[in-house]
Amino acid sequence: MTQRRNRNRSKRRGIFCPTHSCYLDSVSQKYPLYADRAEQLQQRGMSRRKSVALVANGRVIPLSNEWLEAFWCDQCQATCWYQVKRQDARTYSLSPAPSSLWQQVSGVIHPAGNPSVGEFTRTQARANVYGKGSRSYMF
Secondary structure (H helix, E strand, O other), X not given: XXXXXXXXXXXXXXXXXXXXOOEEEEOOXXXXXXXXXXXXXXXXXXXXXXXXXXXXXXXXXXXXXXXXXXXXXXXXXXXXXXXXXXXXXXXEEEEEOOHHHHHHEOOOOOOOOOOOOOHHHHHHHHHEEOOOEXXXXXX
């Protein structure tokens, strides 16, 4: 009686370049998306009533099968950011990531700084000189 060897190794994700149809290599981490407005949930197929109820509680809803990720195409010789949507276990769809989508990503630093920090605090943080204290309070 011969035993079969386990050949069920993990396979490469089937993410292909939309232009050249070649495999894309990931060059970044996955940045998961979330929804904080009812319209964002409705665009993904949720009913109006349910989406409004979820968002009305001030909740942020993570979108489990969507994320932003950077990929390198060997034929394009370029790195591009894509919105990746998992359709089933081995099928993905790609679309170029619009700049407005970056506002729905968790784990990314806000480009204009933390919006909850005041202008005075931001100015003082930039003016700090190591070892000498703050320039604006020198005597």
